[in-house]
Amino acid sequence: MATIDDVAQRAGVSKSSVSRVLNGNFEYMSEEMKNKILAAIAEMNYSPNSLAQSLKKKKTKVIGIILSDISNPFWAEILKGAQEEANRCGYGIMVSSSNEDPELERDNILMLKSRQVDGVIINTIGNTNELFEEFIAKKYPFVLLDRLAGDMKADTVVVNNVNGAKQAIQYLIDQGHRRIGILLYPTNNKSPRIERLEGYKQALSMNGLPIDESLIKICDQNNGSGIQATQELLSMSDRPTAIFTTNARLNLEVLSGAKKAGLRVPTDVSIFGYDDFPWIPLLDPPLSTVAQPAYEMGVKAVALLIHRLESKKKMKPQIIQLEPKIIIRASCSSPVKIE
Amino acid sequence: MATIDDVAQRAGVSKSSVSRVLNGNFEYMSEEMKNKILAAIAEMNYSPNSLAQSLKKKKTKVIGIILSDISNPFWAEILKGAQEEANRCGYGIMVSSSNEDPELERDNILMLKSRQVDGVIINTIGNTNELFEEFIAKKYPFVLLDRLAGDMKADTVVVNNVNGAKQAIQYLIDQGHRRIGILLYPTNNKSPRIERLEGYKQALSMNGLPIDESLIKICDQNNGSGIQATQELLSMSDRPTAIFTTNARLNLEVLSGAKKAGLRVPTDVSIFGYDDFPWIPLLDPPLSTVAQPAYEMGVKAVALLIHRLESKKKMKPQIIQLEPKIIIRASCSSPVKIE
DNA sequence: ATGAAAGCGCTAACAG
DNA sequence: CTGTTAGCGCTTTCAT
Numbered sequence: 001m002a003t004i005d006d007v008a009q010r011a012g013v014s015k016s017s018v019s020r021v022l023n024g025n026f027e028y029m030s031e032e033m034k035n036k037i038l039a040a041i042a043e044m045n046y047s048p049n050s051l052a053q054s055l056k057k058k059k060t061k062v063i064g065i066i067l068s069d070i071s072n073p074f075w076a077e078i079l080k081g082a083q084e085e086a087n088r089c090g091y092g093i094m095v096s097s098s099n100e101d102p103e104l105e106r107d108n109i110l111m112l113k114s115r116q117v118d119g120v121i122i123n124t125i126g127n128t129n130e131l132f133e134e135f136i137a138k139k140y141p142f143v144l145l146d147r148l149a150g151d152m153k154a155d156t157v158v159v160n161n162v163n164g165a166k167q168a169i170q171y172l173i174d175q176g177h178r179r180i181g182i183l184l185y186p187t188n189n190k191s192p193r194i195e196r197l198e199g200y201k202q203a204l205s206m207n208g209l210p211i212d213e214s215l216i217k218i219c220d221q222n223n224g225s226g227i228q229a230t231q232e233l234l235s236m237s238d239r240p241t242a243i244f245t246t247n248a249r250l251n252l253e254v255l256s257g258a259k260k261a262g263l264r265v266p267t268d269v270s271i272f273g274y275d276d277f278p279w280i281p282l283l284d285p286p287l288s289t290v291a292q293p294a295y296e297m298g299v300k301a302v303a304l305l306i307h308r309l310e311s312k313k314k315m316k317p318q319i320i321q322l323e324p325k326i327i328i329r330a331s332c333s334s335p336v337k338i339e
Numbered sequence: 340m341a342t343i344d345d346v347a348q349r350a351g352v353s354k355s356s357v358s359r360v361l362n363g364n365f366e367y368m369s370e371e372m373k374n375k376i377l378a379a380i381a382e383m384n385y386s387p388n389s390l391a392q393s394l395k396k397k398k399t400k401v402i403g404i405i406l407s408d409i410s411n412p413f414w415a416e417i418l419k420g421a422q423e424e425a426n427r428c429g430y431g432i433m434v435s436s437s438n439e440d441p442e443l444e445r446d447n448i449l450m451l452k453s454r455q456v457d458g459v460i461i462n463t464i465g466n467t468n469e470l471f472e473e474f475i476a477k478k479y480p481f482v483l484l485d486r487l488a489g490d491m492k493a494d495t496v497v498v499n500n501v502n503g504a505k506q507a508i509q510y511l512i513d514q515g516h517r518r519i520g521i522l523l524y525p526t527n528n529k530s531p532r533i534e535r536l537e538g539y540k541q542a543l544s545m546n547g548l549p550i551d552e553s554l555i556k557i558c559d560q561n562n563g564s565g566i567q568a569t570q571e572l573l574s575m576s577d578r579p580t581a582i583f584t585t586n587a588r589l590n591l592e593v594l595s596g597a598k599k600a601g602l603r604v605p606t607d608v609s610i611f612g613y614d615d616f617p618w619i620p621l622l623d624p625p626l627s628t629v630a631q632p633a634y635e636m637g638v639k640a641v642a643l644l645i646h647r648l649e650s651k652k653k654m655k656p657q658i659i660q661l662e663p664k665i666i667i668r669a670s671c672s673s674p675v676k677i678e
Numbered sequence: 679a680t681g682a683a684a685g686c687g688c689t690a691a692c693a694g
Numbered sequence: 695c696t697g698t699t700a701g702c703g704c705t706t707t708c709a710t
Contacts, residue, residue, distance in 0.1 A: 062433070
């Protein structure tokens with residue numbers, strides 16, 4: 001690999017001059033020298049070693065991103081947005097996954113730091129707060145994704161989950177539903193879960209409907225317990241006429257559960273899901289869902305981070321909240337009378 | 340950030356010694372010194388700057404991966420496998436996406452090179468061959484993913500597409516189908532597409548069935564043309580009783596197409612898809628598919644790359660071929676008589 | 679067994 | 695306008 005010295009030699013100039021053109025500091029440079037250098041660079045097909053540049057400049061122009069599960073389409077879409085925005089801005093992206101494991105999350109953060117990434121984007125599990133506090137203290141730039149980390153004041157990109165749930169429930173209520181079940185994972189301090197439940201409750205209250213705890217099903221996260229929860233809901237004597245699920249996996253499980261319970265969707269029971277993907281319209285039946293702007297979340301997170309990295313003046317922590325929107329499909333209808 | 344000098348100073352030794360323990364060269368070091376240094380490292384919470392290490396050692400322990408579309412679940416799953424295997428081996432992963440654009444692919448490769456990644460994994464579009472030839476000549480390590488690059492001899496991880504298609508078609512034939520349609524994207528020199536078509540033809544021939552070109556539908560890649568192709572197939576006077584689709588997007592479109600044609604699956608027409616994901620069993624109806632070992636492909640690709648990177652002796656190019664397997668679900672049945 | 683010194687490829691004062 | 699020089703943080707001979 002050619003180095004800057006090789007180029008300098010070939011062009012018959014000093015390497016400082018080469019460095020200058022590399023960095024666009026032509027201001028006081030003669031046209032002739034500039035062209036000579038440009039020619040040499042082109043001829044040798046030279047491209048600077050960013051390791052050396054980074055070591056010197058103390059920034060790498062790479063940002064790290066830690067996701068709980070890359071293969072989850074929601075996160076994959078976010079990653080795509082992040083990656084494309086980063087590339088647009090001349091940044092590289094290093095990925096790693098935490099698998100919802102706080103240990104791994106920690107290790108990954110440390111690994112990325114030792115690789116000198118300029119900043120980190122992370123959908124934190126929430127148990128690593130001391131680390132983030134430390135980051136804030138040391139002014140190490142990071143942005144939180146999707147989940148608020150307690151009361152910590154930090155750059156964050158989230159979507160308005162209260163609103164997403166509220167809209168969905170309101171729609172069901174407008175259709176005539178009065179008893180609406182909800183499936184969710186243990187809230188475990190995770191803001192999206194808390195907020196979706198909150199939105200559910202708010203919508204009911206706003207419409208003067210009671211909140212019936214027996215309609216709120218907390219499902220175990222590591223097996224198809226959503227199927228069973230659905231069956232339980234649907235076998236109640238005063239069963240709900242609609243079910244709202246709060247994440248992509250539960251979407252699938254609730255459909256299975258309804259099938260197993262021998263009920264047709266939406267004839268016998270309406271279903272409203274969360275998250276939208278290309279195959280959702282192809283489900284049986286096509287599912288109404290709360291669609292989150294995943295790609296945009298990735299873009300915004302990177303943009304925010306880079307803005308912070310490159311802005312001279314210190315900006316105070318910023319929370320960007322994006323709006324979800326509901327998409328109505330065939331899985332919801334007016335309720336049947338249940339005798 | 341603490342540097343190696345800080346540690347040396349604190350431990351009261353030279354930085355060479357610190358470097359030795361960092362790299363595990365204790366062999367000739369006194370226990371006492373070793374412990375002193377270890378203590379200092381721990382106290383200062385020191386972690387070496389890998390930029391500097393890399394610059395010196397001339398390897399970064401990061402590998403680049405270029406995928407056509409990160410948000411495609413197939414590639415996302417591969418990425419996950421790659422990422423996890425890399426992390427296990429102490430490597431980092433830089434991702435970028437080519438969006439099937441040869442220009443972008445080129446730029447990304449060059450970008451990754453200038454960032455000094457130790458090697459690259461790529462599902463090439465196939466038009467960048469001179470670049471790869473150059474890599475081979477310069478001994479720059481890379482492994483090709485999913486797609487063979489012409490006749491180039493290079494490390495590659497693929498799945499046996501001929502076999503995947505053959506198994507699917509054989510299954511349909513065993514069910515009694517004689518006229519089987521196939522939906523695919525323009526082959527465009529892409530080995531998986533070519534091979535799946537080949538497998539289709541082979542299975543037919545092996546069973547003494549004719550190859551009817553009118554049953555082979557090449558679909559445009561950038562719109563829902565699979566829907567229309569399906570409708571066309573199904574409106575033929577001697578329409579096929581089964582349709583085989585050759586990728587994940589066409590899976591969805593063929594189902595739509597059948598619905599629009601007013602036919603029930605599998606009662607009126609059987610469907611066999613390609614690629615398997617968690618939501619496939621939840622489609623209407625649950626789809627039989629050829630499942631590819633995506634996660635394993637990612638793992639194998641980085642394992643192969645790292646093996647090449649770290650092995651002393653030169654190994655000749657290796658092609659790893661994984662086997663797909665068919666998964667039978669409700670979308671296929673015996674054909675009805677068509678009058 | 680340990681330290682001194684050179685240098686990886688680049689940038690950025692500082693001179694001139 | 696251009697070149698010289700001193701590092702960035704680390705590894706690695708080479709001495710001792």
